[in-house]
Structure formats: structure tokens, C-alpha cells
Amino acid sequence: xxxxxxxxxxxxxxxxxxxxxxxxxxxxxxxxxxxxxxxxxxxxxxxxxxxxxxxxxxxxxxxxxxxxxxxxxxxxxxxxxxxxxxxxxxxxxxxxxxxxxxxxxxxxxxxxxxxxxxxxxxxxxxxxxxxxxxxxxxxxxxxxxxxxxxxxxxxxxxxxxxxxxxxxxxxxxxxxxxxxxxxxxxxxxxxxxxxxxxxxxxxxxxxxxxxxxxxxxxxxxxxxxxxxxxxxxxxxxxxxxxxxxxxxxxxxxxxxxxxxxxxxxxxxxxxxxxxxxxxxxxxxxxxxxxxxxxxxxxxxxxxxxxxxxxxxxxxxxxxxxxxxxxxxxxxxxxxxxxxxxxxxxxxxxxxxxxxxxxxxxxxxxxxxxxxxxxxxxxxxxxxxxxxxxxxxxxxxxxxxxxxxxxxxxxxxxxxxxxxxxxxxxxxxxxxxxxxxxxxxxxxxxxxxxxxxxxxxxxxxxxxxxxxxxxxxxxxxxxxxxxxxxxxxxxxxxxxxxxxxxxxxxxxxxxxxxxxxxxxxxxxxxxxxxxxxxxxxxxxxxxxxxxxxxxxxxxxxxxxxxxxxxxxxxxxxxxxxxxxxxxxx
Numbered sequence: 001x002x003x004x005x006x007x008x009x010x011x012x013x014x015x016x017x018x019x020x021x022x023x024x025x026x027x028x029x030x031x032x033x034x035x036x037x038x039x040x041x042x043x044x045x046x047x048x049x050x051x052x053x054x055x056x057x058x059x060x061x062x063x064x065x066x067x068x069x070x071x072x073x074x075x076x077x078x079x080x081x082x083x084x085x086x087x088x089x090x091x092x093x094x095x096x097x098x099x100x101x102x103x104x105x106x107x108x109x110x111x112x113x114x115x116x117x118x119x120x121x122x123x124x125x126x127x128x129x130x131x132x133x134x135x136x137x138x139x140x141x142x143x144x145x146x147x148x149x150x151x152x153x154x155x156x157x158x159x160x161x162x163x164x165x166x167x168x169x170x171x172x173x174x175x176x177x178x179x180x181x182x183x184x185x186x187x188x189x190x191x192x193x194x195x196x197x198x199x200x201x202x203x204x205x206x207x208x209x210x211x212x213x214x215x216x217x218x219x220x221x222x223x224x225x226x227x228x229x230x231x232x233x234x235x236x237x238x239x240x241x242x243x244x245x246x247x248x249x250x251x252x253x254x255x256x257x258x259x260x261x262x263x264x265x266x267x268x269x270x271x272x273x274x275x276x277x278x279x280x281x282x283x284x285x286x287x288x289x290x291x292x293x294x295x296x297x298x299x300x301x302x303x304x305x306x307x308x309x310x311x312x313x314x315x316x317x318x319x320x321x322x323x324x325x326x327x328x329x330x331x332x333x334x335x336x337x338x339x340x341x342x343x344x345x346x347x348x349x350x351x352x353x354x355x356x357x358x359x360x361x362x363x364x365x366x367x368x369x370x371x372x373x374x375x376x377x378x379x380x381x382x383x384x385x386x387x388x389x390x391x392x393x394x395x396x397x398x399x400x401x402x403x404x405x406x407x408x409x410x411x412x413x414x415x416x417x418x419x420x421x422x423x424x425x426x427x428x429x430x431x432x433x434x435x436x437x438x439x440x441x442x443x444x445x446x447x448x449x450x451x452x453x454x455x456x457x458x459x460x461x462x463x464x465x466x467x468x469x470x471x472x473x474x475x476x477x478x479x480x481x482x483x484x485x486x487x488x489x490x491x492x493x494x495x496x497x498x499x500x501x502x503x504x505x506x507x508x509x510x511x512x513x514x515x516x517x518x519x520x521x522x523x524x525x526x527x528x529x530x531x532x533x534x535x536x537x538x539x540x541x542x543x544x545x546x547x548x549x550x551x552x553x554x555x556x557x558x559x560x561x562x563x564x565x566x567x568x569x570x571x572x573x574x575x576x577x578x579x580x581x582x583x584x
Contacts, residue, residue: 001179004224008175011168014161016087026085028156035128037065043200052109053138064443066100071442073229078449089236113140126152167211187213274449282427285453287542288502291428299352308352313361319368338385347417358427363444374447378402385415455500462491464503472514481527489560497552509534536575543579550582
């Protein structure tokens with residue numbers, strides 16, 4: 001269970017400053033974001049002091065926490081929807097990652113590392129953290145909570161519409177997180193338990209102690225069964241960005257090779273722009289829209305037929321399959337040696353990587369240090385390559401992935417994988433599976449450009465299927481029946497319940513029917529029975545686990561195929577039940 005979209009909208013507005021002028025709203029938002037990023041890392045790492053030195057892994061994790069705290073989502077052009085001023089949504093070209101780096105890590109944190117005394121931060125309206133804390137490895141690059149943070153915290157929200165009531169802030173923090181302990185009738189217990197899933201117990205209890213739970217709690221539409229991202233954000237826009245992304249005029253535009261179906265020009269322009277902008281890409285959309293085919297066409301166009309490799313993600317993936325790990329050395333089984341994963345191998349060969357069904361993998365577990373690589377930074381993997389020297393000694397070299405531009409910084413004790421500027425990952429994601437498979441974290445999502453590959457319109461689908469069916473080498477009367485049934489199902493019925501699929505699925509059914517029916521005068525079985533047979537093979541697998549949609553799917557299929565015979569309807573129900581998991 002989640003807070004509903006309407007609940008988020010209602011209480012997010014209450015975080016707007018009462019005084020719209022000045023910078024205090026933005027400054028207090030940043031202060032809160034730094035505090036919660038610290039608090040979340042303290043919970044994750046079990047340490048009071050977090051090391052923000054430029055070479056510390058904790059610094060990168062802090063950046064990820066900051067981004068996740070203030071990132072509400074993405075707009076239709078894949079730009080960040082930022083909560084840089086709580087209560088509003090901002091769309092600007094300066095990413096949250098750059099903001100925390102330039103506004104916090106580069107100046108205050110660095111300043112704190114050079115001071116003799118601790119640096120309380122921020123100066124106004126009161127400090128929540130201390131900078132310049134001594135760490136075990138990087139001198140005074142540490143950060144921890146200020147002893148007076150509880151006294152100062154209300155000052156960061158008391159000039160907002162909500163006053164010192166923290167409930168709107170709690171809704172904001174839990175906006176995309178499932179509520180837990182719902183069996184309790186106590187709202188405060190539910191809020192505390194849900195917050196403790198990602199922030200420290202102390203902070204969760206403090207926030208709830210200041211929260212005024214509204215009377216509307218538990219009423220209709222206060223919660224929703226699924227998380228619904230903010231789509232219409234216009235009411236929260238404070239000021240629109242004035243600048244646009246500049247593209248160099250002399251940049252060579254490479255045409256995308258045409259796959260065996262039409263790609264609209266808008267999609268082509270998005271893909272071209274994202275590639276030229278240096279982005280990795282994830283193509284999203286319902287099954288059958290040609291996402292994988294498009295990914296291969298893109299890769300072949302930019303890198304050649306041998307310039308990419310395709311992998312299908314699985315839930316079993318770990319960092320070993322992706323980045324690599326230790327295996328016994330074939331030449332000396334008593335010794336371990338680093339074995340490349342498919343990502344490190346592709347980097348070494350400068351081949352693009354296509355990852356089909358990327359959300360079938362637990363990306364946080366499997367991709368690990370790749371998050372850092374995708375931001376253009378160097379990363380040391382926790383492995384060594386053991387090299388035999390001429391004098392018989394064994395030298396170990398740290399496995400390092402680094403941008404080609406930093407080659408001059410490489411050291412002799414490193415085994416380097418240099419990432420070329422034109423290296424890309426292209427993933428595909430079936431949106432039918434999005435709710436049932438692994439959810440992609442914001443830390444992962446913000447490193448990709450998400451581009452939707454939509455199915456054709458209802459009219460477009462009808463035209464495509466009509467042309468394809470007309471080419472079938474079967475009896476003309478049977479052909480007309482097939483045309484009527486499939487167009488009613490795929491171009492009308494499924495669209496009416498928002499279950500549009502791409503053309504690949506009905507085309508597969510048409511190809512099957514052509515071979516199954518053959519060019520004979522009369523059929524031995526009813527055409528409806530053969531069509532049910534075909535859609536059971538090609539369409540029903542897309543509905544796996546969708547038992548809640550069983551009734552609407554059954555109604556559409558029965559209506560589209562004009563099924564009246566009890567035997568045919570019984571056969572249909574059985575097949576659809578097997579795939580959806582409906583239990584009656």
C-alpha cells in the first residue's frame with residue numbers, strides 16, 4: 001500500500017514556503033536533503049561518521065542518497081523533476097548530482113576538511129550537521145549530525161504552509177515507498193515502521209512525534225494499492241527553465257538503420273539525440289513493439305554488425321556475471337584469477353551491450369560498481385589480477401575501470417579497463433512486467449535516458465494487420481474471418497482496456513495461422529478454435545500473473561472472437577486461467 005497520488009499532491013503543496021520571495025525555501029530544502037542523505041547512510045553503514053573524501057565510496061553513496069531524496073521523477077523528455085524547493089517541481093538542465101557536488105561537496109565539505117574546529121552547517125536557520133569530522137582514512141573529510149539537530153530541525157519547515165507539522169514532509173519522504181505494518185490500527189506505528197525501513201530509528205521517531213495525522217487517514221483514495229508516479233506536475237511548477245540543451249552544429253548525425261518495421265520520426269530523433277548526448281538508453285514499452293529489434297538496429301548502425309552483444313537479464317544475475325570475479329586459474333588451479341564479466345569484457349573490446357528485459361535483474365545487486373562507471377568516474381573493483389613476473393614472483397594488480405580520458409592517471413599496479421567515449425549500454429524493459437519484476441532504483445534510472453516505444457494507434461494497428469492478413473496464402477473466406485476477428489481483438493478490444501500490444505505479437509499469430517490452416521477448401525476444426533489455440537501460444541503469455549485483469553481480458557476476447565459455444569468458451573477460460581493465475 002502507498003500514499004495515493006492525490007494524497008501526495010495535497011500534502012506536497014503544504015511544504016511550499018508561506019513567503020514566496022527570497023532563497024530561504026531553497027536553502028532549507030538543501031539543508032534537509034543533506035541531513036536525510038547523511039541519516040540514510042548512517043542507517044545503511046551503521047556508522048555515525050560518513051567519509052566524503054573525493055576518493056571515498058561513501059561520497060558516491062551520499063550523492064545517490066541526495067538525488068533519491070529530491071528526485072520526484074522524470075518528464076516526457078527524461079529531464080529530472082526536482083524538489084530543489086520543497087512544495088514545487090523544477091525542471092532544469094543542472095542535475096541534482098551536479099548540484100550536490102558543486103553546492104555542498106566542493107565548497108562547505110572541503111572547507112570543513114581544512115578547518116581546525118568543526119564546521120556546523122548550514123549557518124541558517126540552524127545547523128543540522130557538523131563538517132570537518134576526523135575520519136579513520138581521510139583526515140577531516142567526515143560529516144555527522146550536529147548535537148542540536150532536533151532543536152534546529154523545526155526551523156527548516158516552520159515557515160512553510162504546514163508550520164511545524166512534519167506529516168507533509170513524511171508523505172514526501174514516503175512518496176514512492178510501500179507502507180509497512182498495515183495490520184496496526186495506529187497511524188503513528190505505521191508511519192514509524194515505514195520510515196525505519198530507510199532512515200534511522202531516532203530520526204523516524206522524531207519526525208512522527210511532530211506529525212499531526214489528519215482525520216482523512218484511511219479514507220477512500222487516501223492510499224493506493226500501487227505506486228503511481230507524478231505525471232501531471234504543472235500545478236507545482238514555480239518557474240520554467242529558460243535554457244535548452246545545446247548541440248554542437250558540427251556534430252555528425254548518424255542515421256539509424258531501419259528495422260523491418262516503421263519507426264516514427266519523433267522516436268528516431270529522441271534516440272539520435274540521446275546517443276549524441278552521451279546517454280545510455282533504456283527502451284520501454286509493451287511487448288511486441290520491437291524494442292530489442294530497434295536496439296540492435298541502433299547498435300549495428302553506430303558500431304557495425306559485430307560491434308555489440310546482446311544479453312537477456314535474469315533474476316540470478318550478480319556482480320560476478322556483470323563485472324566479474326574470482327575463478328580457479330586454469331594454469332594453476334591452486335590459485336584464483338580474475339574472470340571478466342560481460343560488462344568488463346565489452347569495455348575491453350569497446351562493444352556496445354544490449355540488455356534485454358533489464359528489469360528482470362536485481363540491478364542494485366548485479367551492477368554494483370557499474371553505477372559509478374556510468375557517471376563517467378573511475379572505480380576500483382574489489383579484485384586483483386595476479387601476474388607472474390620474470391623473476392618468478394607474483395604481482396597483483398587492482399582491477400580498475402576508468403574513462404579513456406584518465407588513461408594518463410593509470411598506475412602500474414592497476415589492471416585497467418578503459419571506457420571509450422562512444423561506449424553505450426542499451427536496455428529494454430517490458431512495461432507489462434514493470435509492476436511484477438524488480439523495481440529500478442532512482443540511482444540506476446538517473447544514469448539512463450528512458451525512451452518509450454509505443455504501439456501503433458488503433459487505426460494504425462488495423463491497417464498493419466489488414467495488410468499482413470491480405471498476404472496470407474489461405475482460403476479467401478477463411479482469410480476474411482481471420483481479419484475480422486484479429487482486428488476486433490488487437491485493434492479495438494485490447495485498446496479499450498488499455499492493454500495495447502505491439503504488432504509483433506499479432507503478426508506472429510498471423511504467421512502461425514497461415515501454416516496451421518494451409519490453403520485448403522474447408523477446415524476440419526472451427527476457425528475460432530484455431531484462433532484460440534494461436535492466441536494461447538503468443539498472446540496469453542503476456543498476461544502471466546495478471547489475475548486481477550482476468551475478467552476484463554476474458555470479456556474482450558469473447559466479444560472480439562464472437563465466442564458462443566460453451567466448449568470453446570470453456571477452452572478459452574482454461575487457457576487464460578493457466579496464464580493469469582486466476583483462481584475464480
